[in-house]
Amino acid sequence: xxxxxxxxxxxxxRVTLPLWSDSTEGPKEGPRLDPAKLDPARLDPASRVAPRxxxxxxxxxxxxxxxxxxxxxxxxxxxxxVGSKPAPPGHASQNRPKxxxxxxxxxxxxxxxxxxxxxxxxxxxxxTQKPTQRPFTPAPAAQAQQAAQGDAPGRPRPGRVAxxxxxxxxxxxxxxxxxGAASDDAxxxxxxxxxxxxxxxxxxxxxxxxxxxxxxxxxxIWEHSPYFGALFGFLLAMVFxxxxxxxxxxxxxxxxxxxAEVHHARFAELLIGGGQGKALPLTVRILPGLPTSEAAKxxxxxxxxDTHSDRDVIELFNRTVMHPLDRQAxxxxxxxxxxSAIGVAVSPVAALDTVIALWRSxxxxxxxxxxxxxxxxxxxxLLIARRIxxxxxxxxxxxxxxxxxxxxLGGRVAGFLSAKLGEGVFTAIRVARLGLTTMEMCRPLPFLxxxxxxxNRLRKEIISGLL
Amino acid sequence: xxxxxxxxxxxxxxxxxxRLAITGLSRSGKTVFTTAxxxxxxxxxxxxxxxxxxxxxxxxxxxxVTIEPLEGFDFFPYAEELKKLTAWPPRxxxxxTEMSGLRAKLRYRPKSAMLAKTVGLATLNLEIIDxxxxxxxxxxxxxxxxxxxxxxxxxxxxxxxxxxxxxxxxRQLALVESDGAGVDFSKAEATAQRLGEAYRAFLKACAAPxxxxxxxxxxxxxxxxxxxxxLFCPLPPESSGAGRGWRGWTTPKTxxxxxxxxxxxxxxxxxxxMIEPFYRKHFARFDRQIVLVDVLTALNxxxxxxxxxxxxxTGLVENYQFGSGLLGKLASKLGxxxxxxxxxxxxxxxxxxxxxxxxGGLRQLLEQMATEKIGQIRSDGAAVGFEVIASIKxxxxxxxxxxxxxxxxxxxxxxxxxxxxxxxNPGIIPAYLPxxxxxxxxxxxxxxxxxxxxMDADTLGIPHINVDKALQFLIGS
Numbered sequence: 037x038x039x040x041x042x043x044x045x046x047x048x049x050r051v052t053l054p055l056w057s058d059s060t061e062g063p064k065e066g067p068r069l070d071p072a073k074l075d076p077a078r079l080d081p082a083s084r085v086a087p088r089x090x091x092x093x094x095x096x097x098x099x100x101x102x103x104x105x106x107x108x109x110x111x112x113x114x115x116x117x118v119g120s121k122p123a124p125p126g127h128a129s130q131n132r133p134k135x136x137x138x139x140x141x142x143x144x145x146x147x148x149x150x151x152x153x154x155x156x157x158x159x160x161x162x163x164t165q166k167p168t169q170r171p172f173t174p175a176p177a178a179q180a181q182q183a184a185q186g187d188a189p190g191r192p193r194p195g196r197v198a199x200x201x202x203x204x205x206x207x208x209x210x211x212x213x214x215x216g217a218a219s220d221d222a223x224x225x226x227x228x229x230x231x232x233x234x235x236x237x238x239x240x241x242x243x244x245x246x247x248x249x250x251x252x253x254x255x256x257i258w259e260h261s262p263y264f265g266a267l268f269g270f271l272l273a274m275v276f277x278x279x280x281x282x283x284x285x286x287x288x289x290x291x292x293x294x295x296a297e298v299h300h301a302r303f304a305e306l307l308i309g310g311g312q313g314k315a316l317p318l319t320v321r322i323l324p325g326l327p328t329s330e331a332a333k334x335x336x337x338x339x340x341x342d343t344h345s346d347r348d349v350i351e352l353f354n355r356t357v358m359h360p361l362d363r364q365a366x367x368x369x370x371x372x373x374x375x376s377a378i379g380v381a382v383s384p385v386a387a388l389d390t391v392i393a394l395w396r397s398x399x400x401x402x403x404x405x406x407x408x409x410x411x412x413x414x415x416x417x418l419l420i421a422r423r424i425x426x427x428x429x430x431x432x433x434x435x436x437x438x439x440x441x442x443x444x445l446g447g448r449v450a451g452f453l454s455a456k457l458g459e460g461v462f463t464a465i466r467v468a469r470l471g472l473t474t475m476e477m478c479r480p481l482p483f484l485x486x487x488x489x490x491x492n493r494l495r496k497e498i499i500s501g502l503l
Numbered sequence: 504x505x506x507x508x509x510x511x512x513x514x515x516x517x518x519x520x521x522r523l524a525i526t527g528l529s530r531s532g533k534t535v536f537t538t539a540x541x542x543x544x545x546x547x548x549x550x551x552x553x554x555x556x557x558x559x560x561x562x563x564x565x566x567x568v569t570i571e572p573l574e575g576f577d578f579f580p581y582a583e584e585l586k587k588l589t590a591w592p593p594r595x596x597x598x599x600t601e602m603s604g605l606r607a608k609l610r611y612r613p614k615s616a617m618l619a620k621t622v623g624l625a626t627l628n629l630e631i632i633d634x635x636x637x638x639x640x641x642x643x644x645x646x647x648x649x650x651x652x653x654x655x656x657x658x659x660x661x662x663x664x665x666x667x668x669x670x671x672x673x674r675q676l677a678l679v680e681s682d683g684a685g686v687d688f689s690k691a692e693a694t695a696q697r698l699g700e701a702y703r704a705f706l707k708a709c710a711a712p713x714x715x716x717x718x719x720x721x722x723x724x725x726x727x728x729x730x731x732x733x734l735f736c737p738l739p740p741e742s743s744g745a746g747r748g749w750r751g752w753t754t755p756k757t758x759x760x761x762x763x764x765x766x767x768x769x770x771x772x773x774x775x776x777m778i779e780p781f782y783r784k785h786f787a788r789f790d791r792q793i794v795l796v797d798v799l800t801a802l803n804x805x806x807x808x809x810x811x812x813x814x815x816x817t818g819l820v821e822n823y824q825f826g827s828g829l830l831g832k833l834a835s836k837l838g839x840x841x842x843x844x845x846x847x848x849x850x851x852x853x854x855x856x857x858x859x860x861x862x863g864g865l866r867q868l869l870e871q872m873a874t875e876k877i878g879q880i881r882s883d884g885a886a887v888g889f890e891v892i893a894s895i896k897x898x899x900x901x902x903x904x905x906x907x908x909x910x911x912x913x914x915x916x917x918x919x920x921x922x923x924x925x926x927x928n929p930g931i932i933p934a935y936l937p938x939x940x941x942x943x944x945x946x947x948x949x950x951x952x953x954x955x956x957x958m959d960a961d962t963l964g965i966p967h968i969n970v971d972k973a974l975q976f977l978i979g980s
Contacts, residue, residue, distance in 0.1 A: 046905055046910065046928050047928070047945055047946070047948075048927075048928055048929050048930035048931075048945065048946065048948040048949070048950075049927070049928055049948075050925055050926070050927055050928075310863060312859045312860055312862065312863075313859060313860075313911075335551075335552065338552045339551075339552035339555045341896075341966070341968075342859070342899070342900045343854070343855070343859050343862075343893075343896065343900065343968045343969075345859070345862065345863075348556070351556075352555055352556075355555070355561060356555075
């Protein structure tokens with residue numbers, strides 16, 4: 037990408053072909069250059085002012101007069117020499133506080149302060165390198181690029197004497213924030229410990245309830261008839277074992293997929309960066325791995341252009357490639373929600389509910405991840421795992437509470453049924469929510485504002501699928 | 504019977520008409536834009552990749568597009584212009600000086616599934632009208648008296664490049680006294696005619712590619728047809744009555760008054776016969792407006808032209824602030840219909856002449872050119888948007904190494920040598936309004952590229968930059 041702000045941005049002109057890249061060495065081996073292009077005076081703004089002023093009133097000068105790019109012809113020494121020439125008095129120090137942008141001298145091809153390598157060069161002569169020389173502000177895209185290259189806008193060039201305020205702040209900042217964090221921690225630790233203890237206790241309580249529920253159920257049947265009890269216990273154990281095996285299988289399959297979060301973060305960065313030319317290579321990289329139809333990929337390829345901005349590219353990618361996948365993901369979520377609702381409603385014991393919810397949620401997560409071809413990263417996995425576990429625990433609790441409630445009401449069929457249905461609906465909503473979170477985690481591209489997933493959107497997708 | 508009426512009701516619900524006006528100061532690429540736009544629209548039902556950011560196309564909902572002549576307008580010579588562009592060697596179209604239009608009938612599936620089930624296809628009658636931007640500039644004359652207009656215009660004529668060009672006309676103005684014109688009425692008419700012609704010649708000189716000035720009033724002297732007996736020129740306000748001499752102007756009081764009265768009458772007639780009908784018949788009926796601005800050529804032409812274009816642009820923007828804006832007040836004062844334009848897009852054309860890294864800067868510059876105070880035009884009146892477009896993308900972006908770093912450059916052929924393709928490094932767009940010294944360092948230099956080979960335009964479409972986004976802003980809702 038171009039760095040238009042860099043002082044070595046060439047003058048406009050016809051580019052002599054071929055250009056070559058070993059630029060620091062000069063044209064020893066490369067094609068011959070016109071000696072005129074080597075003339076340092078051509079690079080010096082002072083010598084250019086007079087003809088330019090005339091040209092400016094007219095159309096661009098004839099081609100032969102147009103400034104050619106000085107290309108690689110100037111050695112490092114020459115560049116230094118040109119760069120350190122005092123600026124013409126006519127247009128020196130046009131400082132525009134509005135832009136806050138310190139820009140290099142026109143025509144100079146010395147690199148000032150781009151990265152650490154420029155520092156030793158710049159340090160010995162701070163006086164000649166006035167950063168306020170050229171008032172050109174680069175385009176926003178260029179600013180973004182520059183920022184990305186570690187040269188933040190408004191950042192002083194090396195060699196300046198006064199320490200800018202923010203630098204002083206930056207030194208103070210860590211101390212202050214460290215102190216603040218320490219004092220915060222002092223208050224926070226007991227609270228979070230208490231919280232953790234509470235959650236542990238709650239979890240243990242629910243686990244105990246589940247075990248009790250299972251044991252109670254089995255002993256109840258055992259008392260009734262030991263044969264049935266043994267059969268029931270055996271079957272239950274089998275179901276548990278297979279369910280846990282299924283859970284492990286899901287996890288194993290998930291691990292095979294690529295991580296989504298790396299791309300996710302890059303795309304999110306590009307979306308706010310407002311740049312150009314960086315999103316396309318990235319999309320090209322992830323495109324082959326995506327299980328979208330070839331037609332959609334083809335459509336994206338013919339639609340996207342080298343002039344589209346990063347945001348444009350991402351929008352197009354979203355529209356042509358990701359939307360079909362989103363639709364698949366929505367249908368997976370609705371199926372999973374339905375299945376787990378039915379499963380929870382028909383299962384006799386709370387522990388089985390838990391395992392069903394756990395297994396169905398995991399299966400959904402795996403399926404969504406496979407639709408996108410990516411799996412969530414560690415934070416995402418943790419978030420989803422917590423959601424799944426909490427969801428399962430809640431399912432268990434509602435089941436037990438529902439049972440108690442139904443028994444309390446006298447075990448009437450209707451009461452029992454309605455409690456079961458309520459549990460089912462509750463589980464379904466939880467699973468759907470989990471599915472939407474998973475979508476966000478597994479999608480290599482962040483959702484744009486207009487198609488952020490929500491239950492409402494899920495409903496719309498289901499309805500439009502019906503129509 | 505009942506079913507049929509229901510169907511008719513549905514159809515009328517699903518039919519909309521939008522009048523989209525395309526304008527721009529001369530040589531900003533109106534004709535190319537209109538041609539490329541119509542071409543893309545007609546091709547896009549089969550090739551949705553041509554206008555991906557226009558929702559009805561990107562969503563695959565556009566079914567077909569037919570082109571019809573528009574009543575009351577000359578038919579925009581779409582086929583001829585397209586032929587010229589796709590011929591070899593391709594040529595940019597000639598300058599247009601009159602108004603023309605066409606209707607594009609877009610049939611599309613409505614977005615909501617409900618509506619699609621009930622009414623089937625919806626229709627958008629997009630009436631595209633192309634007129635010279637100079638006519639738009641003239642609108643500000645509606646609210647001015649001859650006296651006020653003369654003052655402003657004379658002050659302008661004595662500054663910058665205009666001072667040199669206006670010399671002969673001003674000399675004639677000063678000489679009027681010596682041949683004793685103005686005493687009797689018929690002579691005053693003849694003098695007014697002569698001065699008017701001289702003034703028109705001056706305006707035409709200003710509009711020439713050098714210095715390419717844009718703030719020229721009355722615009723129809725430069726662009727379009729004006730009856731010969733409507734020519735006039737600004738007169739020094741002192742000549743309306745007693746006053747001190749102006750630039751050696753010593754015509755006796757009565758004679759000066761006679762000439763002044765003739766000029767003033769012509770000025771008022773020009774307003775009533777040329778500007779008002781345009782306002783009433785056309786301008787007040789537009790729904791959407793796109794103003795094309797050739798920022799690059801303005802930058803190329805130097806400081807004075809650039810700021811002239813900027814002044815012209817701020818003048819144009821004022822037209823659309825109808826809440827508290829100039830035209831709103833004016834319309835109510837003159838008893839004219841209020842304008843209904845609710846969306847105006849300013850588009851910097853020829854974006855393909857710079858590298859994509861500078862699109863953002865160009866857009867920012869365009870915004871600054873149009874506004875004197877930031878946020879001034881968004882607050883009331885029409886929604887104003889800014890976009891950087893290229894109706895026809897005539898260059899390709901390629902990357903070359905420069906001093907070990909990749910540098911984006913353009914590949915294309917210049918207008919003077921359309922069959923030689925080469926690589927060019929265009930200049931830098933200043934992201935703020937440049938001062939005179941910014942032209943000194945040679946970074947503000949842009950090339951004129953020839954149209955690309957468009958022989959396969961029918962199958963591949965015409966490549967463009969952001970025309971779809973411009974359309975989405977204008978007609979997307």
